[in-house]
Amino acid sequence: MAALGLRRAGPAQSDGAAGRWSRIRGRAGLLAAAVALIAAQPLAKALHDELLRARPTTRVLATEWVERNAPDGARIWLEDGTLILSGRLRVLGGAPVTTHDPAWYRENGFSFLVANLDRDDKDRARLAELGEPLVRFERGGERHGPTLAIYGTGAGDVAQEPRTRLGATLGSGALALEGYRHPGEVRAGEVLPLALYWQPARPLPQDYVVYVHLVDANGAKVAQRDTQPLEGSFPTSRWQPGALIRDDQDLPVPADVPPGTYRLLVGMYDGATLAAINDAGPIDLGEVVVTR
Structure with a gap:
């Protein structure tokens, strides 16, 4: 048991x-x-x-649009550092797009204006003068970033822009300064707007530097600028024969330059050897009156 x-x-x-x-x-x-x-x-x-x-942000989408639509050397106005654009474009700005009127942007060769519409620092009446933006990129859902609008300036064909015709040659006829435009007057301490119109007759072998000199009656320089055309964004070795290229070489005039009448001289040189390539010396672009 x-x-x-x-x-x-x-x-x-x-x-x-x-x-x-x-x-x-x-x-x-x-x-x-x-x-x-x-x-x-x-x-x-x-x-x-x-x-x-x-997912692409509004910044990425706007950057891609500008890079796709702007030609080499184009001037782009950015209100802030919202976009990081390639070196082939000339980026200026740092202030609201309403800082200037549409005519000023066209006169100064701007192709596109990029506005951050989230910033409450714009004159709405002047913003309306720009018309409807070419494109808008808005945040929403899972797309992040500020609301960005890209405006066209209405700038037309460079060949139709008003200018003083010239035809001076450089590089044994390889390049011509076809024309230029400047107002002929500037206040000391400000910037003289200067547009140069280059036209190559044949390919250029290297990248040249443009010089701009403002000289007094004795030939002494009172202001100067030395830089590659289009601020290096579209160097001369890439220019195609027959193309008309606008090159903005705005010249800062020091505040201590005495009032008076000066002459504006321009040309190009080899950056490595400093040898000028002008066929007949500095090219004279006429008088500039400096005022106070």
Whole structure:
């Protein structure tokens, strides 16, 4: 009987142990699930953040649009550092697009104006003068970034721009200064707007530097500028024969330049040897009156 009792007790004890193990496994499974859920939350956030980074922001979309539509050497007005554009473009600005009127932008050779519409620093009446933007990039949903608008200036064909025709040659006839434009007057301490119109007759072998000198009656320089055409964004070695290229070489005039009448001289030289390539010496662009 005792043996029988022992044999009967065995299965009961076995069932109790199995139940305890089942409960332990159940708790372990719940714990593992909880741990997995906790671990999955930062992973899900990381994946979401990565997806956001993969989506182009308004800045990226606006940058791609400008790069796709602006020709080499184009002047672009940026209100701030919103876009990072390639060196083939000339970027100016740092102030609201309403700082100047549309005619000023056309006169100074700007192709596109990029406005950050989230900035409350613009004259709304003057902004309306720019007309409808060519394109807008707005944030929404999972697209981040400021609301950006890109305006065209209405600048037409360079060949139709008003200018004084010239035709002086450089590089043994390889290049001509076809024309120029400046107002003929500037206040000391300000900038003289100067547009040069170059036209190559054949390919140029290297990248040249433009010089601009403002000289007094004795030939002494009172202001000068030396830089590659189009501020290096479109060097001469890439110019195509027959193309008419506008090159803005605006000249800062020091505040201490005395009032009077001066002459404006320009030319090009080899940056490595400093040898001028003008065929007949400095090219005279006429008188400039400096006032106070």
